[in-house]
Amino acid sequence: MESLRTVVRAVVVQLVISRDYSLTLCMRLRYEPTDPYVVRACFFIGNEEPVEWVLGRDLLADGLKGSAGDGDIRIWSAVGRGDPAMYITLGSCGGTALLEVPVRDVKNFLENTEALVPRGTESGRIDWDRELAHLLAGN
Numbered sequence: 001m002e003s004l005r006t007v008v009r010a011v012v013v014q015l016v017i018s019r020d021y022s023l024t025l026c027m028r029l030r031y032e033p034t035d036p037y038v039v040r041a042c043f044f045i046g047n048e049e050p051v052e053w054v055l056g057r058d059l060l061a062d063g064l065k066g067s068a069g070d071g072d073i074r075i076w077s078a079v080g081r082g083d084p085a086m087y088i089t090l091g092s093c094g095g096t097a098l099l100e101v102p103v104r105d106v107k108n109f110l111e112n113t114e115a116l117v118p119r120g121t122e123s124g125r126i127d128w129d130r131e132l133a134h135l136l137a138g139n
Contacts, residue, residue, distance in 0.1 A: 007031040009109040014100040031113040036122035061110050
């Protein structure tokens, strides 16, 4: 299987605290062609350990066009209302975070991932023998 590069993009996002207050965070999006269905979103909050969430690449792409997801992760675009942002909610037992993310940064990131692995061709990038061995080993 050919080796492909990793796509990484740092994005400045707003953690929405209230209607009038938000915190600026750095989010690093990372796409590995060897794990073609997911995007890893790592959030850096001050000097604390970064927090990582695993998002479906299709979910992120669908969120650019409208509302996508349910449960712990929901994504929607506000571009149709003249807002150049998309919104991501991340929920856990510790609470829910609402993030305001620039659409153009996510769009450019996804275009770069799709240049490496077009949507619909992801399964051809998976080493199925390695995955099966991993499952059978009980890891």
